[in-house]
Amino acid sequence: MSLIVTPELKKHATEKLGVAVDATDEVIRKAVSEAIVDGKLSTVQLAELTKSSTDAEARVRGMVA
Numbered sequence: 579m580s581l582i583v584t585p586e587l588k589k590h591a592t593e594k595l596g597v598a599v600d601a602t603d604e605v606i607r608k609a610v611s612e613a614i615v616d617g618k619l620s621t622v623q624l625a626e627l628t629k630s631s632t633d634a635e636a637r638v639r640g641m642v643a
Contacts, residue, residue: 581607587627594618 581587583603587610591597595609595618613619 581610582628583607584628587624590619590623590627 583606588597588601588606591601591606591609592599595613597606597609601609610619610624614621614624
């Protein structure tokens, strides 16, 4: 399963990791992975930054199902 790039994660990547505002999700995923390895982003922070997408997806799935 691939990391879902939420608006919160994208904002963090652009503001804290130096990712361009118009970067693709793949570029953001790479920057986030490197930040975790380098200790610039904790897994707890990552969970918080990707949490809303999971909640939103669950709501959408409930509407579609």
